[in-house]
Amino acid sequence: MVWLSKLTTFTILLTLALAGVGLYLHPGYGYPWSDYFDAWFLKIVQFSIWQAFLSALFSVILAIPFAVVYASKPFTGQWLLKGLLNLFFIMPVLTVILGVVTAYSDFIDVFSLQGILLAHLYLNVPYAVRIFWQRLSFVSQTHLNVAQTLHLSTWRSFWWIKRPVLVSALRPVFVLVFLLCFSSFTVVLSLGGGPANTNLEVAIFQALKFDFDPKAGAIYAAVHGILAMSIMLLLGRREHFGMEINRAQAQRATVPTKMQFLAIATLVVVLVYPLLTLLAHAFSAPFTGSERLWRGIITSLLLALGSGLFATLLATLRSLDTSQHRLLRFLDFGLMVLPVMVISTGLFLFALKLNIAFKATIPLIIWLNGLMAMPIVLGPLTSRVQAYRESYSRLADTLAMSDWSKVRYVYLPAAAHLLPWSLMLAMVLSVGDLGVAALIGSAQFVTLPILIYQAMGSYQMVLASQLTLLLLLMCVIFLLIAEWFGDRTLRRH
Amino acid sequence: MTSLRFKCILLAGFIGVANADDLTIYTYESFTSEWGPGPVLEEKFEAVCECDVRFVGLEDGVALLNRLRLEGSQTEADIILGLDDGLVAEATQLNLLAEHGLSLSGLSLPYSWKDRYFVPYDYGHFAFVYDDTRVSQVPSSLRELVETSDVSIIYQDPRVSTVGQGLMLWIKSVYGANSGDAWTKLQKKTVTVTPGWSEAYALFQEGKSDMVLSYATSPAYHLTWEDTDKYKAAEFSEGHYVQIEVAAALASSENLTLARSFLGFLVSQEAQDVFAGTNWMWPVLPGAEKPEAFGQLIAPETLYFRSEDVAAQRRDWIKEWRNAASQ
DSSP, X not given: OHHHHHHHHHHHHHHHHHHHHHHHTOOSOOOOGGGGSSHHHHHHHHHHHHHHHHXXXXXXXXXXXXXXXXXXXXXXXXXXXXXXXXXXXXXXXXXXXXXXXXXXXXXXXXXXXXXXXXXXXHHHHXXXXXXXXXXXXXXXXXXXXXXXHTTOOHHHHIIIIIHHHXXXXXXXXXXXXXXXXXXXXXXXXXHOOSTTSOOHHHHXXXXXXXXXXXXXXXXXXXXXXXXXHHHHHXXXXXXXXXXXXXXXXXXXXXXXXXXXXXXXXHHHHHHHHHHXXXXXXXXXXXXXXXXXXXXXXXXXXXXXXXXXXXXXXXXXXXXXXXXXXXXXXXXXXXXXHSOHHHHHHHHHHHHHHTXXXXXXXXXXXXHXXXXXXXXXXXXXHHHHHHHHHHHHHHHHHHTTOOHHHHIIIIIHHHHHTTHXXXXXXXXXXXXXXXXXXXXXSXXXXXXXXHHXXXXXXXXXXXXXXXXXXXXXXXHHHHHHHHHHHHHHHHHHO | OHHHHHHHHHHHHHHTOOOXXXXXXXXXXXXXXXXXXXXXXXXXXXXXXXXXXXXXXXXXXXXXXXXXXXXXXXXXXXXXXXXXXXXXXXXXXXXXXXXXXXXXXXXXXXXXXXXXXXXXXXEEEEEEEEETTTOOSOOSSHHHHHHTOOOOEEEEOTTTOXXXXXXXXXXXXXXXXXXXXXXXXXXXXXXXXXXXXXXXXXXXXXTSOSEEEEETTHHHHHHHHSOOOOEEEOOOTTOEEEEEEEEEXXXXXXXXXXXXXXXXXXXXXXXXXXXXXXXXXXXXXXXXXXXGGGGGSOOOOEEOOOHHHHHHHHHHHHHHHHHHHTO
């Protein structure tokens, strides 16, 4: 059984190895090494770190007060708020970018560091709020009761009970947001507005697209990988970051306090505002479809389905092995924060070497996006299989079931009703991909996100908004299908 | 088996696999736009060729060259259209092109043209365009713009756009070894650097900057379609860097004959009549139709480098720009 789960590990390792080979065997010419470490290189490394640092800092600072208020007591309808926060984590990045552009371009120059930070805040504050909130909810009732018995003031009870929880979550959340922003591609590419705002991910892309200098791409990729890895190691043991995308257990909830109501209203208004301006923009002019649009939509659906299936397959196989081996966890988690551009570049260069780069566009994109989505759908699957194992492993051993029948009769049925949900979630995560498709697709290759980026590139914001709305609609449909399957399987069991 | 084949056909349809009588032309974005020369030329050529002409619009001219390098002989393009004279040597070195086999003797160009691969189809001088009603202190030389003037400008990324590359070559021909300093000074006046010409011009027209890098011919568009003479090209005393736009067929094309006949068509009277009024550049055929407004344009002195020199130093010049512009 363990060997089945090794297939996933093997796929990940194979991908990394092939990417490494591709980067090493890069085609095209190169220049002396010293040529690459110039003022420009220093500038982009500096910008990458500074930008990620600011994004992480502001995300944490903004998230904590909201999380503290939300966690002060369970309130009715909190699942809805959690749903909205989760949505911002899985929503296509382009939606957020375009939302920020349509909502704020009258007030600030969005094509600048400010714009990049703003988009990063939209993507990460909800996530940070969610994790702090979750951590604070774990504060045991016993502790709070003791605080009450001791007549601790609200402030003191916060200081002695909640502060340590926040502090322990601070480093992992900061580091994770830092890593996500450090590896940010779409946001920096779309909102960079000129050579001054370039990070390593964008530099890799430009080295290939602008200069056709794979050696530069490989060098930037390696530097990025090394920096990301070192920052990851700062995390030490893997902490619990898994988004609790499982439906939460019903809690004893009451009407929100005034303070909570205020905090909820503020966050909801701020989060929803760019989506509304996006909507208003999209409906400000009639929609004109095109042949390219249909091709883009269908290609995107095909890619999402392929990536979704691949991610679900990998995650299912992986979930069969519930041992917490360090290397496995490192790989799962590493995939979440490793620069996609690095792996994509490596595989693409490898395919170029084999002369199949433009014939293999679709399988390559599916492969890469599937791998990227895998760790996110893995969590719930693993905990489900773990639960079944705890209940049934003795029985299965007593019955002397073979590994295969254990998989067939115990673990697969356990995972089965989560599969449609995993598939849909992975599809949502893949359908918005811009970076991989833009990097490895040929000039004629269009997906919906590529069309959005092109419309935005020529400042056709209305068209871009309309297309983004379409993309969002597709995601919503996937999620609704997931919900529907979820309900059906719940009723059956 | 049948269903498998059906799926393949379905896939081919979505992804766009080339047909035998398809002519795929990689070009830059504004060439294919509704108002650009692309649609008219497509219609005119399809009327005689019994083929399907497909334009694929990329960001801008230099992006075309990079695309070609990336795709190499695996490219789906039959023709690459929209590189300029500066990139000719570098593109030729890729060994991907087919000779055009045309005689180009009757053409009128800023300097004589003898290339075996590239066919020139229009040309123009780069210039900074401004709105006369908004800018009063117009610089009269590139040096004045860079050093003393306080107008704000938008220009294009020289790694992507041939227009941006034109400014790079212009600065190089005026400043030589001191170009790095010139870029640093210019950076302070730069509102933004866009990937292509279309974006830069759109931002300028929204009023985001005083001047935009474009062509000396651009005002003709506004004279013709908007009946306004408020948009002017600033004439610089050092002379203006010139651009000749060119096209070539790819040796890997499965329709080389068709591709060559398209190149011939580009310099025919019928196609040449289209360029001035849609691409707003000077046609290369002396007798070609031009909107009346072309008579009111500035006629600047020509500056240019041999494309071999550009090929040898482009990367260093780009690095010089990049280091200054990213500060």
